[in-house]
Amino acid sequence: MLAWNHVFASRASRMRASEIRELLKLLDQPDIISFAGGIPDPKLFPAEAFKQAYAETLNGGEAMAALQYSVSEGYAPLRQWLQQEMGRIGIECEPDNIFITSGSQQALDYLGKLFLSPDDTALVTWPTYLGALQAFNAYEPHYDQLGFANRTPESYRSLAQSRGGDVKFAYLSSDFANPTGQTVSLEERERVLSLARELDIPVIEDAAYQHLRFEGAPLSSILALDIARSGTIEETRTIYCGSFSKTLAPGLRVGYVVAAKPVIQKLVLMKQAADLHSSTINQMAIAHVAERHFQAQIEKIRTTYMARRDAMLDALSRHMPVGARWTKPEGGMFIWVTLPDGVDGADLLQNAISMEKVAFVPGQAFFADKSGTNTLRLSYSCANETAIEEGIARLGRLVKRHTQNAA
Amino acid sequence: MLAWNHVFASRASRMRASEIRELLKLLDQPDIISFAGGIPDPKLFPAEAFKQAYAETLNGGEAMAALQYSVSEGYAPLRQWLQQEMGRIGIECEPDNIFITSGSQQALDYLGKLFLSPDDTALVTWPTYLGALQAFNAYEPHYDQLGFANRTPESYRSLAQSRGGDVKFAYLSSDFANPTGQTVSLEERERVLSLARELDIPVIEDAAYQHLRFEGAPLSSILALDIARSGTIEETRTIYCGSFSKTLAPGLRVGYVVAAKPVIQKLVLMKQAADLHSSTINQMAIAHVAERHFQAQIEKIRTTYMARRDAMLDALSRHMPVGARWTKPEGGMFIWVTLPDGVDGADLLQNAISMEKVAFVPGQAFFADKSGTNTLRLSYSCANETAIEEGIARLGRLVKRHTQNAA
Numbered sequence: 161m162l163a164w165n166h167v168f169a170s171r172a173s174r175m176r177a178s179e180i181r182e183l184l185k186l187l188d189q190p191d192i193i194s195f196a197g198g199i200p201d202p203k204l205f206p207a208e209a210f211k212q213a214y215a216e217t218l219n220g221g222e223a224m225a226a227l228q229y230s231v232s233e234g235y236a237p238l239r240q241w242l243q244q245e246m247g248r249i250g251i252e253c254e255p256d257n258i259f260i261t262s263g264s265q266q267a268l269d270y271l272g273k274l275f276l277s278p279d280d281t282a283l284v285t286w287p288t289y290l291g292a293l294q295a296f297n298a299y300e301p302h303y304d305q306l307g308f309a310n311r312t313p314e315s316y317r318s319l320a321q322s323r324g325g326d327v328k329f330a331y332l333s334s335d336f337a338n339p340t341g342q343t344v345s346l347e348e349r350e351r352v353l354s355l356a357r358e359l360d361i362p363v364i365e366d367a368a369y370q371h372l373r374f375e376g377a378p379l380s381s382i383l384a385l386d387i388a389r390s391g392t393i394e395e396t397r398t399i400y401c402g403s404f405s406k407t408l409a410p411g412l413r414v415g416y417v418v419a420a421k422p423v424i425q426k427l428v429l430m431k432q433a434a435d436l437h438s439s440t441i442n443q444m445a446i447a448h449v450a451e452r453h454f455q456a457q458i459e460k461i462r463t464t465y466m467a468r469r470d471a472m473l474d475a476l477s478r479h480m481p482v483g484a485r486w487t488k489p490e491g492g493m494f495i496w497v498t499l500p501d502g503v504d505g506a507d508l509l510q511n512a513i514s515m516e517k518v519a520f521v522p523g524q525a526f527f528a529d530k531s532g533t534n535t536l537r538l539s540y541s542c543a544n545e546t547a548i549e550e551g552i553a554r555l556g557r558l559v560k561r562h563t564q565n566a567a
Numbered sequence: 568m569l570a571w572n573h574v575f576a577s578r579a580s581r582m583r584a585s586e587i588r589e590l591l592k593l594l595d596q597p598d599i600i601s602f603a604g605g606i607p608d609p610k611l612f613p614a615e616a617f618k619q620a621y622a623e624t625l626n627g628g629e630a631m632a633a634l635q636y637s638v639s640e641g642y643a644p645l646r647q648w649l650q651q652e653m654g655r656i657g658i659e660c661e662p663d664n665i666f667i668t669s670g671s672q673q674a675l676d677y678l679g680k681l682f683l684s685p686d687d688t689a690l691v692t693w694p695t696y697l698g699a700l701q702a703f704n705a706y707e708p709h710y711d712q713l714g715f716a717n718r719t720p721e722s723y724r725s726l727a728q729s730r731g732g733d734v735k736f737a738y739l740s741s742d743f744a745n746p747t748g749q750t751v752s753l754e755e756r757e758r759v760l761s762l763a764r765e766l767d768i769p770v771i772e773d774a775a776y777q778h779l780r781f782e783g784a785p786l787s788s789i790l791a792l793d794i795a796r797s798g799t800i801e802e803t804r805t806i807y808c809g810s811f812s813k814t815l816a817p818g819l820r821v822g823y824v825v826a827a828k829p830v831i832q833k834l835v836l837m838k839q840a841a842d843l844h845s846s847t848i849n850q851m852a853i854a855h856v857a858e859r860h861f862q863a864q865i866e867k868i869r870t871t872y873m874a875r876r877d878a879m880l881d882a883l884s885r886h887m888p889v890g891a892r893w894t895k896p897e898g899g900m901f902i903w904v905t906l907p908d909g910v911d912g913a914d915l916l917q918n919a920i921s922m923e924k925v926a927f928v929p930g931q932a933f934f935a936d937k938s939g940t941n942t943l944r945l946s947y948s949c950a951n952e953t954a955i956e957e958g959i960a961r962l963g964r965l966v967k968r969h970t971q972n973a974a
Binding site: 161162163164166167168169170171172175176177199200202203205207210211214215218219223224225226227228229230261262263265266269273274275276277280291294295297298299326328329360361362394395397405409410411412413420422423426429430432433434435436437438439440441442 | 568569570571573574575576577578579582583584606607609610612614617618621622625626630631632633634635636637668669670672673676680681682683684687698701702704705706733735736767768769801802804812816817818819820827829830833836837839840841842843844845846847848849
């Protein structure tokens with residue numbers, strides 16, 4: 161038998177199984193209340209609208225185009241719809257500033273591929289989106305912590321150089337981040353932009369959850385702030401990654417990148433070489449549904465998720481012991497819990513599944529340095545209020561026991 | 568403005584625009600007869616079958632699953648259908664030997680990513696599929712010529728090592744290759760397997776056109792020969808890449824890889840990090856159409872393409888000057904022309920478009936060493952017999968003029 165490990169590239173050693181994906185399998189056990197998956201509630205999908213979209217797309221002159229190869233940059237009417245949508249949030253751009261991806265996960269992979277040589281450094285928050293670490297890992301970077309204060313540009317640069325590369329970008333999720341649910345303040349956004357300018361690097365803004373704001377005034381995206389500073393998108397350094405996965409449906413795999421043209425042009429060439437283009441028919445179906453139903457759809461999911469967030473925050477306040485803390489997100493799908501001192505999230509999960517039949521994601525995986533052992537991520541997107549109350553009661557009991565044992 | 572080229576990874580310098588893609592734009596000019604595109608005739612797509620497939624998929628209990636995230640390895644019923652299909656061509660395997668990709672282009676990208684570190688060597692034929700070179704280029708390899716005789720394993724190894732890496736795989740298209748239309752003989756297949764064993768490397772078998780055989784007995788795929796040698800797929804070194812793009816439709820972006828499990832497991836992890844999974848709904852639609860219509864569909868396209876191949880071979884024999892040679896493919900979409908001495912394919916194309924209104928792809932782009940300037944690729948898949956006769960007459964006139972000028 162071929163010694164496969166001898167012939168794999170060195171990057172393959174960093175491709176390892178995802179804790180989250182393994183945990184998703186728990187969703188299939190009916191007696192477990194799961195707050196683990198970071199996925200939308202499928203009952204909220206606009207299934208009727210998609211049914212109509214596919215039927216119309218395959219119903220006449222468009223059918224041949226829908227089933228054929230298409231251009232790597234994406235379906236023109238979808239890019240035009242996105243241009244208008246971007247304009248409404250202060251991002252003035254042209255269709256040529258927009259690139260369609262197979263979900264925003266692909267955008268992260270491509271941006272890793274575009275910027276990272278082995279031993280370069282990516283700046284990420286502690287914690288950050290696990291999928292971003294997985295995408296970037298294939299390109300063998302180091303990580304450094306993107307805080308919003310205290311570190312000088314020179315300290316980032318000298319650490320990166322001591323590791324044999326350069327700082328190549330700062331990556332962050334601006335609104336209702338996975339895993340924390342937190343939103344980056346306007347002041348912090350400006351500070352990231354200033355840091356990026358001093359380091360002369362791009363900012364990758366992950367906006368996957370941006371449309372899921374329940375309350376409070378929307379904050380300008382980092383790209384919008386960058387355009388306000390720079391005068392035009394062509395002078396910006398921010399690469400905005402959006403997705404239809406949390407608003408319309410993830411199963412079609414349609415996301416998008418908005419950035420200055422030199423970046424978009426490289427991404428288009430990269431896609432041509434890597435998978436030619438995202439599914440033609442799915443881009444047409446997304447355009448069809450977005451044009452007709454986008455606003456109504458996001459209002460529907462906001463209402464549902466907000467009620468679940470409220471139920472979870474309420475249950476946490478009643479069931480969690482003293483010493484536990486958690487975030488109060490203004491949108492999105494996640495609450496981030498910091499456990500009392502000495503309680504380990506991974507240990508807790510073992511007992512949570514076997515004894516209390518409740519699931520979540522231990523926080524450690526979201527830290528590039530594998531710290532954060534006393535944290536966990538809860539998702540309220542797929543559980544109704546009754547299940548949330550019961551599941552948090554179970555979790556609270558368990559955290560109390562672990563807290564007493566740790567004391 | 569950010570100096571983007573300073574912050575791009577070194578691999579980005581090898582991402583360049585594709586000659587073929589630029590040429591595809593010519594298809595939009597109605598007075599040009601194009602033999603340039605390597606795409607299926609959209610009039611042959613089973614549009615009604617797809618319409619029914621999407622309607623049924625979105626019509627009941629399956630709708631939520633169709634629109635939701637799904638597993639990275641692919642939709643189980645599609646993998647099961649492929650398992651049976653593979654069994655029919657001598658490839659005994661389990662569903663866990665099958666991995667669904669977003670088209671077979673993605674398989675090539677992932678295999679490049681899995682095996683190639685910078686300065687490693689990939690063995691490819693001269694000429695080879697341009698898209699394979701583009702996919703592999705992102706991982707910064709060197710190329711060496713996969714002939715089917717004459718070269719010793721040691722000569723491959725020593726050249727690769729002198730370039731700072733190792734030989735990592737042999738890539739070839741076994742049936743009706745793009746661009747030549749030629750089929751690798753059984754003896755040559757065995758020889759590639761033996762070479763790969765001596766070098767202890769995998770063989771990547773591109774089978775994108777395998778179902779498009781018009782005549783002659785099918786040859787065992789390299790993977791089937793490898794299984795026959797090794798006893799079980801788990802002991803093989805051949806990675807088989809298939810596609811629904813040439814049989815059902817390319818716009819859904821569904822392809823597949825069949826290989827030993829250590830390879831499949833790495834590809835699954837890679838996909839999880841790179842785009843999570845291929846479109847759920849499209850995999851379901853492909854499974855639906857494949858289960859009901861696959862055999863009838865390939866018979867339909869074989870009949871159509873065979874008539875067009877016959878028309879093109881006949882026209883070439885009447886219109887081409889002495890000194891031109893071309894392949895006689897037993898299937899697929901392409902005929903490969905070697906021009907008379909001194910005639911340059913790229914020069915010819917300039918005049919072909921401006922003077923004769925006929926298009927093709929100059930052959931040079933398909934050579935890793937940029938040789939083959941006196942070759943060109945003709946595709947007969949999208950032109951009817953009348954257009955083929957007229958287009959080849961135009962091309963023949965032009966080649967005659969260029970031959971006289973070269974003499």
